[in-house]
Every structure is written in structure tokens, then in C-alpha cells.
Amino acid sequence: MGHGYVTLVSADGFEFVVDEEAACVSKMIKSMMQSSGGFSERRDNKITFPEISGKILEKVCQYFYYKLQYTDSRDSVPEFKVPPELALELLMASNYLDC
Template structure:
């Protein structure tokens, strides 16, 4: 598959790209927990992201996006759990993660 040819249909994994070029390959079901990513990847919209299964975030750094991805899997993992442990967020990152969470509606 070359980069010019758009992939046909949806893949199981999508790529999230940070502003400094880090790429995260994330399971689609987990990524779609974030409201904003779900809308970006909705095939009915015909967005670039939906066609290429690739979301680029120009405001989120790699460090923060890693935390976001960690959260997406944490949420997926604890979907049916009764006792959900808190996910650790380093205090120095909280404000950036807060902005990212607001941006991604998660």
C-alpha cells in the first residue's frame, strides 16, 4: 500500500500523530472513546482523517499524547470493572493533559 493510495475502508488500528512527530498506533475501539477522535474518524464525514485512519494533532505534544493514549487504553480496560483504580498523572503535566482532554472531549 503506497501512501498516495487511500486505504479502502476502516482498519483495526488508527494512527495518532503528535505535533512533534510521534506516532501512536491505537486500537480503533479505544481511540473512539474520545468524542473528538470518534467524529474525526467517522467515515460518513469524508474527513482526511477518516480516509487515511490517521489523526494529526497540531496542539498536543508527544508526551501528552502518550498520556492520552494511556488513558484511552485505561478506559477500555476498565469498561466493565467495578473498582476502577485512578490513573496516575504526573502533577507537572496536569495542565497540558487538561487542555488535551478538553480538546478531545474525553
């Protein structure tokens, strides 16, 4: 797996370009990116999520960077804030993405 970028596309067409290392916080994305099965996602470094809205995918991307930054931190870890109105949808997306 290279140190490049991957584009994540929401159901409503928003595109988020994230560092591949950050995107691989998601076990599902990591599996797709490491697969030798010739997934078009691997070739194009672009993954579309027809069931995840832009506002949720944006928060998921923020979480990828948060998780990457604080995973091995010995300092106190700030809370990852989730607006209550996004909580359920975000939980479903994180479950789907396995992160």
C-alpha cells in the same frame, strides 16, 4: 466503524498506533472516524494534533486503554496516575479531545 487501528500524530511528530475502539474513547476522534464526510483522517486512519505534544499524546493514549478496560468494571478501579507537571496540559488535551 471497523476494528482496525488509527495513528495519532503529535505536534512534534511522534506517532502512536492505537486500536480504533480505544481511540474512540475520545468523542472528537469517534466523530471524525464515523463521519461520512470524506475526512482524510477517515481515509488514512491518521489524525494529526498540531497542538498536542508527544509526551501528552502518549499519556492520552494510555488513558484511552485505561478507560476502555475499566468503564464497565465491577472491580475496584485503580487510579489513573498523572505526573503533576503534565496535569494542566493533559487536562487541556482531554478537554479538546472530549474524553
